[in-house]
Amino acid sequence: MSTHAADPLAALAALPGVPDAVDSVRKAVDRVYGHRVMRRRSNEISSEAALRGARASAALSGADWALEEVRRRTDFGGDPEARTVGAALRLGVEVGQLLSIWRQSPLRVLARLHLVAAGDAADSVGRPRKAGEAVDEPLIEAPLPSAAEVAARLDGLAELVVAGTSAPALVTAAVVHGELLALRPFTTHSGLVARSAERLVLIGSGLDPKAICPAEVGHAELGRAAYAAAFDGYLSGTPQGMAQWIAHCGRAVELGVRESTAVCEALQRGAA
Numbered sequence: 001m002s003t004h005a006a007d008p009l010a011a012l013a014a015l016p017g018v019p020d021a022v023d024s025v026r027k028a029v030d031r032v033y034g035h036r037v038m039r040r041r042s043n044e045i046s047s048e049a050a051l052r053g054a055r056a057s058a059a060l061s062g063a064d065w066a067l068e069e070v071r072r073r074t075d076f077g078g079d080p081e082a083r084t085v086g087a088a089l090r091l092g093v094e095v096g097q098l099l100s101i102w103r104q105s106p107l108r109v110l111a112r113l114h115l116v117a118a119g120d121a122a123d124s125v126g127r128p129r130k131a132g133e134a135v136d137e138p139l140i141e142a143p144l145p146s147a148a149e150v151a152a153r154l155d156g157l158a159e160l161v162v163a164g165t166s167a168p169a170l171v172t173a174a175v176v177h178g179e180l181l182a183l184r185p186f187t188t189h190s191g192l193v194a195r196s197a198e199r200l201v202l203i204g205s206g207l208d209p210k211a212i213c214p215a216e217v218g219h220a221e222l223g224r225a226a227y228a229a230a231f232d233g234y235l236s237g238t239p240q241g242m243a244q245w246i247a248h249c250g251r252a253v254e255l256g257v258r259e260s261t262a263v264c265e266a267l268q269r270g271a272a
Contacts, residue, residue, distance in 0.1 A: 012167060013166075038212070051070065052067060063085050087118070099203060103164075118189060139191060161176070218254065227248070
């Protein structure tokens with residue numbers, strides 16, 4: 001059996017354009033980690049990245065609030081937009097607590113992420129959706145896989161994560177993100193969970209161990225239309241489409257790096 005057959009993500013890493021995207025992301029991440037502010041104030045950068053990432057992920061799910069509004073608010077229990085922002089903020093905090101569990105039990109982590117996002121005790125919370133249950137997921141309009149297909153593909157995704165891969169972190173993160181978007185495994189907040197899982201992979205892989213490169217910021221900056229178009233590439237399953245999606249996720253990480261670099265510069269100037 002070839003390495004690529006045993007490790008399907010390795011084949012994706014070799015697609016045209018993907019090695020360049022991986023290299024570009026690695027260089028960008030290395031640059032921000034080398035910033036002099038990171039040596040003394042990395043915790044502040046991490047906290048700010050989590051806040052900005054949460055704001056951006058919520059924007060992609062239809063709650064596009066200004067950063068200062070997110071920073072100022074304390075009550076997120078009101079209208080649907082406020083609940084979406086609150087869910088994104090809770091996920092930003094929770095991801096760091098789940099790193100050690102992810103490689104052993106990714107399905108348990110996904111269930112926990114949904115529980116945290118939903119913030120209530122409804123019957124549908126913290127488990128994959130059942131046949132006939134409605135799905136509320138803004139932005140993604142692709143046909144919904146059946147509940148049986150969701151269960152099977154979640155098992156397959158979990159097996160990939162547990163088995164490990166020689167593929168770069170960007171490739172793994174993009175596939176986890178894309179597959180969860182495609183499945184929309186929960187009745188609500190699947191997009192928020194998918195982007196949190198992408199972030200978790202980037203952190204846990206060692207690419208971004210201090211969680212300072214919020215890809216969600218980049219996804220939001222590139223825009224909802226570009227996000228949906230790149231995701232169509234993932235859905236197509238073609239080599240070109242998959243490479244397009246992985247490259248899009250790479251650009252998102254690089255824009256997240258740019259955001260945190262700007263935070264570093266502001267802290268250095270004493271402006272933040």
